[in-house]
Amino acid sequence: MADKKVRYLKSIEIDTKAERYCRFRKKGFKYIDYKDPDFLLMLCNPQGKILPRRLTGTSLKYQRKASQAIKKARHLALMPYVADNLN
C-alpha cells in the first residue's frame, strides 16, 4: 500500500557516529589562558561569537572557563568583539 509507513526496530544511525568529547577534559587542561587569542579563536565562529557547547562538545565546566577567557581577551583587545572574517 502507498500509505504504509516504513518502521524500524531501532532508531537509524544518522549523524550519531562521530563521538563527541570535551577537548579540554581529554587533554587534561586545568586552566584556559586568556592571553592566547590564537587558541581561543578555535572556539569562535567567523563573526567572533563564542560557539555553543552543542557544536564544540566542550563540557559545561570548561565552557564556562573558556567563555570567561574569551571575554577577558576581548576586553584587552586581543580578540575582536565583532569581526567579519575570522578563522
Add this chain to the structure above:
Amino acid sequence: MNRYETVFIMTPVLSADQVTETVEKYRALIIANGGKTVHEDAWGLRKLAYPIQKKSTGFYHLIEWEAEGSAVLPFETEFRRDERILRFLTTAMEKHHIAYAESRRDKSNRKAEPKQEAEVVVEMPAKEASTPEEKA
C-alpha cells in the same frame, strides 16, 4: 597574600623612556602598598583587535605580583586616573593559573639556556684558533 596578574595597555604615543617610566611607577606602587612583583613581561607594541580611544596599537605590559587584597583598589584607581593607560585588567590567580604561568616560564627559560651554551661552544674554537697564531 594573594597573587594577581595585571595586563595593561599604554598609548603608542609614548617614547621608550616614557614606557619604562610608566612601568616603574606601577612597580613602585605595588611595593608602596606592601606587595612585591613576582614576574614581568613586556609584550611591546602590539596591534589592537579594535581601536581604543582612536588608537590602533598599544604597548602591552604584564605584571605578576603578590599583595594583600586591599592593595588592588588603590592600584586600579591609579590606572583609571592615568591618561597614558588605554586598558587594564587585573585577575586574581588561582592555583591552576599560577601553575600554568610558572610552567610556561620554565619552558621559556629552558629554551633560552641552550642558546647560551651554543654561544660558548662557538667562542671556544675561536680562542683555540687564535692561540696557535700567537705561538707562531
